[in-house]
Amino acid sequence: MSNNGSKHIGRLITLVLGLAALLLFVTYKLTQLTNERSLAEFTDVFVDLTGELTVDDIQSVQSKSWLKVPSTMSFGITEHPHWLKTDIPNNQSGKPQIIEFSYSLTDKVDIWFVTKRNGTPIVLDQHSVGDSLAYSQRPVDHDRWLFSVPEASEDITMIARIQSTGPLKGEVNIWSKESYIAYVSAHRLFMGIFFGYMFAMALSNLFLYVSTRIPTFLVYSGYVLMFSVVIASLQGISFRFLWPESTWLQERAVALFAYVMLGLVVLFSRQILDLDQQQPKLSKVLSILQKIYFVLAVMCLALPYSVMIKVLLVMMLLSIPILLYVSIMMAFQGSQIARFFAAAWGVLLLSGIMTSADSFQWLNFPIDASYVLMVGATIETLLLALALAMSFDNQREKANQAQRQVLESEKEAAKAKDELLKMQQEAKEQLEYAVDERTLELEIALRELSEVNNELEALSAIDALTGLMNRRAFEKRILAESRRSRRERTPLAVAMLDIDHFKKVNDTYGHQAGDECLRIFAKLMREIIKRPSDVLCRYGGEEFVVILPNTTLDAAKTLMEQLRIKVSETTIEFESQEILITTSAGVTARVVSTDTDHELMVSYADKQLYNAKDGGRNRVVAANF
Known part of the structure; x- marks a missing residue:
């Protein structure tokens, strides 16, 4: 590789590291904001093993039977209902308060605000929500669960019953109206930048496919889009904007689109690493893995989500190391593309492990696992895009080598020389056309990203x-x-x-x-x-x-x-x-x-x-x- 090429790669690596540090800092700050508003230290939990307890029953449960919730308020994957009891801190400011359940994939959330007057429990307000209900039935038009704290002169206790077929989290935060508006503005800005970036990557590669007809661009574009839908589903955005009345699809969306995404990324790996030519045996293994993912995607339409999400987490932890092994092995064999590929899967593996550990309640992290997955997706897609660009660079280098061979053979056959020069010129023009098209489409995508940011700026009104x-x-x-x-x-x-x-x-x-x-x-x-x-x-x-x-x-x-x-x-x-x-x-x-x-x-x-x-x-x- 030339010295200029090495310098460009060094700059790109610096860019990736800087972007990773910036995104992690932003996610850490956002997590700090929610941690400051978390009610974890005021909340106890009781596991309803029978699933038949009512709010009257739960109020008579002795205090020693209640346990303190973990700091992350994550309970792993369980189908047992969990009861949360929180003594809401006294509202010194007198400002209206908002209770937020931040995990958007909870199937059912029943909440009661209770006080005692003359020793008698009185229910001030109650709600029943969850993504097992149509989005239009939510009391507040928001992708998270929001409830107003009733005004009362007495102390208020919040009792909540949460239940889900997938990972169960009881992340409860309390906000004033002003502080929540400020937090949502920062959160929406981060989400807008993330989805704008992912859309730009997908759209630019889609246009490259249209102009070049190279399938790798189409597969990569599909992978990025599926990844974006998975993240949007985890954040509750897909349910709000894409299928608000389809609880059937909402229940299966994360697993369904994740399986399609993983099937596409295995196919992309085979194509960009040229495994059919370089490693035929490994290519067959990945081909089988790719088909398994697509079959599992179809099975999501029939099998319970609780089963498919566990299979998904296990398959991710198995398949990403396989892809990482293949790319590392080829990197040691001298493939520069494989080095970027290995770095991409290393980042995704780390973020996947953190997300899985959070879902199974193995470890607690100072950063929200859903944000970590988005940071990992951003860095991973950027590294894969760099690998794709390097593949183009390699093709251009091969074209230059072919040109030199043609010039050497020119002395032996003038007619062959003219024909080869003509072919080389056509290849060069097509490559320049593809690069110009990609640059144009990237400019369009970035302009659309700017428009999204302008919409977010409207929040400042x-x-x-x-x-x-x-x-x-x-x-x-x-x-x-x-x-x-x-x-x-x-x-x-x-x-x-x-x-x-x-x-x-x-x-x-x-x-x-x-x-x-x-x-x-x-x-x-x-x-x-x-x-x-x-x-x-x-x-x-x-x-x-x-x-x-x-x-x-x-x-x-x-x-x-x-x-x-x-x-x-x-x-x-x-x-x-x-x-x-x-x-x-x-x-x-x-x-x-x-x-x-x-x-x-x-x-x-x-x-x-x-x-x-x-x-x-x-x-x-x-x-x-």
Whole structure:
């Protein structure tokens, strides 16, 4: 290999190591976030060996019969129901709390929030969910199980019954609304980058197959897509977006697509290592293994998931070392491609062992095993792509060698020389065309990845304190609604609102009390202004703005008056103090006729707001623009 080639390989290895370190750091930080919110130290577990206990029965079980849950809250593969009992820590902040069951593949989750009044247990709230039910039956539209903690003056105990035919995990976290939004934003960003990367790899190789008709590209693209579906299924994303009403497919998805993925990767290994020519006997062994995987994929449609997932984990731990052995053996024989191949399977083997150990509860790791599998998939697919690129480089080197042989034989046969030169030129043009096509398709794939990241950036349009849209989101929505008003000739109303004497609230009770007032004010806005088409935004500080499409001035003024009355009648309790606030509002409306009307309407509504304040505050002033 040339010195330039060695330098390129060194840079690529550095890139892979840097990417691995970055991904592991990000996953470690995400795991830290969930660990900080974990209820493991407050949770006890009781194994229901009969499967017949009710929530009334479980409350009478003696404390000594309950066990502390493991730190990972993983119980291995078992079909016995597990009961979890958690004394929810006292809510010092007074903010609404959310209970999250983060493992998305649990078949059934029954949860009760219980308190005691005068020694009598009282159920405050209860839910029954699980991926054995259609996605539309979930109380919250999310790929994980989310429950609001009821408000109560007494201590609350959460009792949960979890049961699954596969790995059983009771990962329970407690969040405030603001902290969960921040965590979900980081989690979605990581997932978007991962799936965007996998999609780009699959799409670029699919286009390479279309342009070159080399089957290896198609097999590799199918493998990456199957791997992505497996990860999406483990995260609950597939159930949410791909088959939300098919509980039958949801039960089998992980094992089914994993078997197809492993069958494709064995086929890919045979092709890229050229085992039919280099190692015929090993190629036959892998061919048998490949067929076994495809047969097991079909068997997933009939056999229980609990059986197929155990077989899958065992087959992975058996087959990946076989592939690793084949690639290492060929690497020692001088194959540069096999070295990258061995590194790829080493990474996947390590992540597979960690995932299996977590599923069987053999070991505990400081990083979420599902994230580890995604990191392993990213590094492994990148290394396989490098091996594929190196295969192209080898083909080009062979073409150069053939060219030199043709030049040497030119002295003996001029006619043969011309024909061979022509063939060599055609091969060179085809190779350059393939490289150009791949570069173009990679640019398209990366542009699509950028679009996915832009969608994730839309999460930043939410004001973290109030949960309303922020000013940046308002600027976009007012422009869109004004254009619709102009197009459909319907009235558009805009209301500017301000909490009266808000600085006095901050000075008297403190900024935390002021924040609580802003949150309660936003909550009251949502209670009064309920239409899905209405847009509620925090404009800045204590100032809010409401966009009311298809609404006349009188209707808008009536709605703001209802909100004003509701605010004035609400007592805000904060740290044993009662706070009363009022609000003033300025309202305007019209049918938009020019491109600048929306800006003028906002200014005019703001002017009416100041008229309301000049008129004594705690009032609504409305005027047509």
